[in-house]
Amino acid sequence: ExxxxxxxxxxxxxxxxxxxxxxxxxxxxxxxxxxxxxxxxxxxxxxxxxxxxxxxxxxxxxxxxxxxxxxxxxxxxxxxxxxxxxxxxxxxxxxxxxxxxxxxxxxxxxxxxxxxxxxxxxxxxxxxxxxxxxxxxxxxxxxxxxxxxxxxxxxxxxxxxxxxxxxxxxxxxxxxxxxxxxxxxxxxxxxxxxxxxxxxxxxxxxxxxxxxxxxxxxxxxxxxxxxxxxxxxxxxxxxxxxxxxxxxxxxxxxxxxxxxxxxxxxxxxxxxxxxxxxxxxxxxxxxxxxxxxxxxxxxxxxxxxxxxxxxxxxxxxxxxxxxxxxxxxxxIMELESLRGQKKQLNNVKIKKGGTFEVKGINVVQADIDVTFTFLSLDKAELYDEKWKDLPSENLAKSICGIRGTTVQGGLGPFGLLALASSKLEEYTPVFFRVFKKAGGKHKVLFCSDATPSSLNKNEYKPSFGGFVDVDLREKKLSLRSLIDHSVIESFAEGGKTVISSRVYPTLAINENAHLHLFNNGSEIITIERLNAWSIKTAHIN
Ligand code: DQQ
Structure with missing residues (x-):
């Protein structure tokens, strides 16, 4: 039609x-x-x-x-x-x-x-x-x-x-x-x-x-x-x-x-x-x-x-x-019954500015489960104390807007570029960024940013964000994303923080879409483990 x-x-x-x-x-x-x-x-x-x-x-x-x-x-x-x-x-x-x-x-x-x-x-x-x-x-x-x-x-x-x-x-x-x-x-x-x-x-x-x-x-x-x-x-x-x-x-x-x-x-x-x-x-x-x-x-x-x-x-x-x-x-575990083709990766390192394409699955209907590790927290960028003036109910969302994927960082931003077009004219990044606060505590920001998701100027393209209350001693962060054509549901750290975005790419559709892992921080990020599956079409109504 x-x-x-x-x-x-x-x-x-x-x-x-x-x-x-x-x-x-x-x-x-x-x-x-x-x-x-x-x-x-x-x-x-x-x-x-x-x-x-x-x-x-x-x-x-x-x-x-x-x-x-x-x-x-x-x-x-x-x-x-x-x-x-x-x-x-x-x-x-x-x-x-x-x-x-x-x-x-x-x-x-x-x-x-x-x-x-x-x-x-x-x-x-x-x-x-x-x-x-x-x-x-x-x-x-x-x-x-x-x-x-x-x-x-x-x-x-x-x-x-x-x-x-x-x-x-x-x-x-x-x-x-x-x-x-x-x-x-x-x-x-x-x-x-x-x-x-x-x-x-x-x-x-x-x-x-x-x-x-x-x-x-x-x-x-x-x-x-x-x-x-x-x-x-x-x-x-x-x-x-x-x-x-x-x-x-x-x-x-x-x-x-x-x-x-x-x-x-x-x-x-x-x-x-x-x-x-x-x-x-x-x-x-x-x-x-x-x-x-x-x-x-x-x-x-x-x-x-x-x-x-x-x-x-x-x-x-x-x-x-x-x-x-x-x-x-x-x-729910029943979703796993729709898992088809599988792609697995272990120990892939990504340096600042680098990307790694995940191939071999249907990236517009997919289930991605990935664990990122890093050697040190030292490079985490300083949390800007001026941000205390941002509206508290939208703090994480505002920081995701100020510090998007293209703003280089220390520990992060790193994560996925979902529904990406071949020359990255369009992509929806789902990523982490780690900050250091005065006193040495860390704050983990999790973003799902629709801003670059579509060339269509009419869509609402917010950069959603939430903080993840996680202990970084193990120097690990995990992410699961469910991608389904115009929706991306992302679960940080086993479901502690969840963000769903609706997106409407004009180029990154069906077989023209790509999926990448990326890092734009100075600390090297290791994809310790990635499991990604194509998700079959369900019988719905
Ligand atoms: N939708 C609202 C409800 C109301 C319903 C919330 C009407 O308050 O009952 O989305 O469609």
């Missing part, structure tokens, strides 16, 4: 055509993983929102089904917005979602509804019933047009509990609601969590996480070895932030640890293009899985021309880092 189809992905989740945004109500039921998503059946821009629906045996290959929840009742006439699934006792799934009941006020008057399967013996859960006793939660004193995105419910002390995202002026609020029967819900006196001066909390998520090992926990789990994660999507910054904390069961509130920063300068699941994410507990592999949406970075008219917009990133397993202060994320 259209030439722009070169940007369609080979193994990321997308519908056949049209607009997609938030992942909704991920769950496992009778042999299938279910994914619902915000979908416009009528076009490639946001609007007419229904719940698209697909099922999968392995979270990688997907069968499309008819939209599961579409506007049809007075309580959702103007839209069926984001929501979550809860599995009630007896393996009975229920969905709670936001219904838009009036067009006005912008963006519409919002209530929370429930839907149940029409036929519990259908593992595809194709038909959903929206009972007439909806809505189950209505705003009373709350902001009627900022009151949405109910979470998965959890159970304790005789009650089901869930939270609804909201705001009051610039205060982000997660309201707590309780119910004995899942039908009659009462608002708790105190919000579950709130934070001033940050704006609307969209798509909140709250879940327990084990302080031992990597297994996930069912959302209702309590215990001494259990910490909690609270995440919100901030509509003003368009990033997903989380804190690690505890659940005060007496007051029924969430309290972030004092090691967690709550707000714009806090931890993000992903320092790039990643929003409105949601987790669920996978009872089969006993893990917690994170789904996140990456929108396009191109213009509205380009989206319309190519007939689609939005992808879901590869689902990630999430667990607590041994420090207890942050999460680790890693692409």
């Amino acid at each position: 259209n030439v722009k189809q070169v940007y369609r992905t080979g193994y990321h989740f997308q519908p056949k055509k049209n607009w997609m945004n938030d992942p909704n109500a991920p769950m496992y039921y009778k042999g299938f993983y279910h994914l619902f998503y915000q979908y416009n059946p009528k076009g490639a821009v946001w609007g007419n929102i229904v719940w698209g629906h697909s099922v999968s045996k392995d979270l990688i290959n997907w069968i499309p089904l008819e939209p599961a929840i579409v506007p049809s009742k007075p309580f959702d006439r103007y839209g069926c917005w984001s929501g979550s699934a809860t599995i009630l006792p007896g393996d009975k799934p229920v969905i709670v979602y936001t219904g838009i009941i009036n067009e006005k006020p912008e963006p519409g008057h919002q209530v929370q509804n429930y839907a149940i399967p029409a036929n519990y013996s259908d593992p595809y859960l194709q038909k959903w019933i929206k009972p007439d006793n909806n809505p189950i939660i209505k705003p009373i004193h709350e902001n009627v047009s900022s009151f949405r995105d109910p979470t998965t419910a959890w159970f304790n002390n005789g009650h089901w509990k869930l939270i609804v995202g909201s705001k009051s002026d610039l205060r982000g609020i997660a309201y707590l609601y309780r119910s004995r029967d899942f039908i009659k819900w009462t608002k708790a006196k105190h919000p579950f969590h709130t934070k001033n001066d940050i704006g609307m909390w969209e798509c909140p998520d709250f879940y327990p996480i084990s302080s031992q090992g990597t297994n996930g926990l069912d959302t209702s789990t309590l215990g001494n070895d259990v910490k909690y994660v609270f995440k919100a999507s901030l509509d003003l910054t368009r990033f997903d932030y989380y804190t690690i904390g505890r659940y005060n069961l007496v007051k029924d509130i969430y309290v972030p640890d004092n090691t967690s920063v709550d707000g714009w300068a806090g931890l993000r699941y992903d320092y790039g293009n990643f929003y409105a994410s949601k987790t669920f507990f996978d009872p089969i592999k006993k893990r917690r899985i994170l789904w996140g949406w990456a929108n396009e970075s191109s213009t509205r008219s380009e989206d319309i021309a190519k007939g689609w917009s939005g992808i879901q990133l590869i689902p990630r397993k999430v667990w607590l880092d041994h420090s207890g202060h942050s999460l680790l994320q890693w692409p």
Whole structure:
């Protein structure tokens, strides 16, 4: 069809055509993983929102089904917005979602509804019933047009509990609601969590996480070895932030640890293009899985021309880092079933200004796993103390912008040049740069820089960045990148810091694209080990 189809992905989740945004109500039921998503059946821009629906045996290959929840009742006439699934006792799934009941006020008057399967013996859960006793939660004193995105419910002390995202002026609020029967819900006196001066909390998520090992926990789990994660999507910054904390069961509130920063300068699941994410507990592999949406970075008219917009990133397993202060994320192991041709490298040295091309795999659909080593930290460049004047919530991103790949350094920049054209007119660098701070401490910067990614001047080409909290004593840094035509998802140090970029090369497409390793610092970098695979095209919708 259209030439722009070169940007369609080979193994990321997308519908056949049209607009997609938030992942909704991920769950496992009778042999299938279910994914619902915000979908416009009528076009490639946001609007007419229904719940698209697909099922999968392995979270990688997907069968499309008819939209599961579409506007049809007075309580959702103007839209069926984001929501979550809860599995009630007896393996009975229920969905709670936001219904838009009036067009006005912008963006519409919002209530929370429930839907149940029409036929519990259908593992595809194709038909959903929206009972007439909806809505189950209505705003009373709350902001009627900022009151949405109910979470998965959890159970304790005789009650089901869930939270609804909201705001009051610039205060982000997660309201707590309780119910004995899942039908009659009462608002708790105190919000579950709130934070001033940050704006609307969209798509909140709250879940327990084990302080031992990597297994996930069912959302209702309590215990001494259990910490909690609270995440919100901030509509003003368009990033997903989380804190690690505890659940005060007496007051029924969430309290972030004092090691967690709550707000714009806090931890993000992903320092790039990643929003409105949601987790669920996978009872089969006993893990917690994170789904996140990456929108396009191109213009509205380009989206319309190519007939689609939005992808879901590869689902990630999430667990607590041994420090207890942050999460680790890693692409689900099922992705490895798509690995094809393999290329391996050992002990390749790259000097300042040097590159090394990785050949023999399909570099536009690839999985790259590489460990870099160096002999000394001495050449790390000085961290510029003036950078303390940069906005703290975007510090790493700003430094990635100031110190791009072409600015020579000491220890770094080194990393990958992905989706590179033959004469490097276009390339997307994913790289590390190590700084020395006064007092001798080191700071590791990780960047995914779309600035040189495309000759097309209309695209949004940010240089995303995050810091990596890593001990450099072993003089090693590792990187995994998933490349898929118009998306690059990169995981530093086993998933401590993650950055996803959307890019639209005009020359570096299909067989004209190249992949290089590079170093532009004075310290020699050794590729201790590189494993790279072609990734086969998945059966998606
Ligand atoms: N998208 C949905 C809302 C949610 C927003 C509407 C986040 O429910 O707050 O499509 O991307």
